[in-house]
Amino acid sequence: MRKIVVIFWSGTGNTKKMAEAVYASAQASNIEVSLLRVEDARLEHVTSADAVAFGCPSMGAEVLEEEYMEPFIESVEKIAHNGKPLALFGSYDWGDGEWMREWQARMEKCAFRLVDDGLIVRNAPSAGGLAMCAELGRKIGASIRDVRR
Numbered sequence: 405m406r407k408i409v410v411i412f413w414s415g416t417g418n419t420k421k422m423a424e425a426v427y428a429s430a431q432a433s434n435i436e437v438s439l440l441r442v443e444d445a446r447l448e449h450v451t452s453a454d455a456v457a458f459g460c461p462s463m464g465a466e467v468l469e470e471e472y473m474e475p476f477i478e479s480v481e482k483i484a485h486n487g488k489p490l491a492l493f494g495s496y497d498w499g500d501g502e503w504m505r506e507w508q509a510r511m512e513k514c515a516f517r518l519v520d521d522g523l524i525v526r527n528a529p530s531a532g533g534l535a536m537c538a539e540l541g542r543k544i545g546a547s548i549r550d551v552r553r
Contacts, residue, residue, distance in 0.1 A: 406435045406548045409449045412459035413442045413473040418495035418528050423459045425534045426493060429541030430457070432549060442472045447479050454548045455489035456516070457540070458507075462496035462524075466503040477510070484515045489547035491540050492522035495529065519543045 410427045414420035427439040440449060442460075450456055460473045468474045490511055494504065504522035512518065523540050525533035 406455075407453045408435060408437045408455045408457065408544055408548065409445075409453040410437065410439045410457040410459070411442050411445045411449065411476070412440075413461075413469045414459070415461065415463075415469070416495075416528075418525070419459045419461045419493070421529050421534065422493050422495065422523075422525060422537045423457075425529070425537035426457050426459070426491065426541040426544070429538040430545040432545050435545055435549065437545075442469075442476050445476060447476075447483075450480055450485075451483065453488075455491075455519075455544050457491040457493065457544050458511075459493045460507075461494045462499055462501075462503040466496075466499040466501075466506075468503065468507065477507075481510060481514045486515055487517045488515075489519050489544060490516035491519050491544040493524070493537060493540060494522070495525050495527060497527055517547075519547045 412423035430437045460468050501524050
């Protein structure tokens with residue numbers, strides 16, 4: 405069975421809501437989807453999945469959360485992912501999305517294939533923001549649905 409893993413960090417619950425919307429819409433017949441807080445994730449979750457979604461809000465001066473998400477992403481970067489489909493998402497309160505652009509570039513360098521530009525939503529996701537998350541979940545699901553092993 406094809407597998408997708410959605411791994412996220414959320415401080416206020418905004419990115420968690422986004423992750424839940426991505427997760428819910430990524431589920432389809434014959435696709436197993438897991439939703440994990442980054443604190444509970446292991447590198448094997450990424451390497452064994454057919455597609456991955458990472459979610460993290462912008463922190464500080466537009467960086468990834470530094471205690472859990474940044475170290476996890478650093479471990480992910482040590483492996484070439486050979487075109488594995490990837491979705492990125494997160495919430496923010498200030499700035500212009502620089503953290504997401506930098507995150508995308510980092511993930512492309514380790515050979516992930518982004519299914520779309522990183523999705524950013526300001527503060528708590530509105531109904532429209534959650535709809536965009538659902539669309540991102542459909543895209544990550546579609547990225548592997550018809551691919552043969």
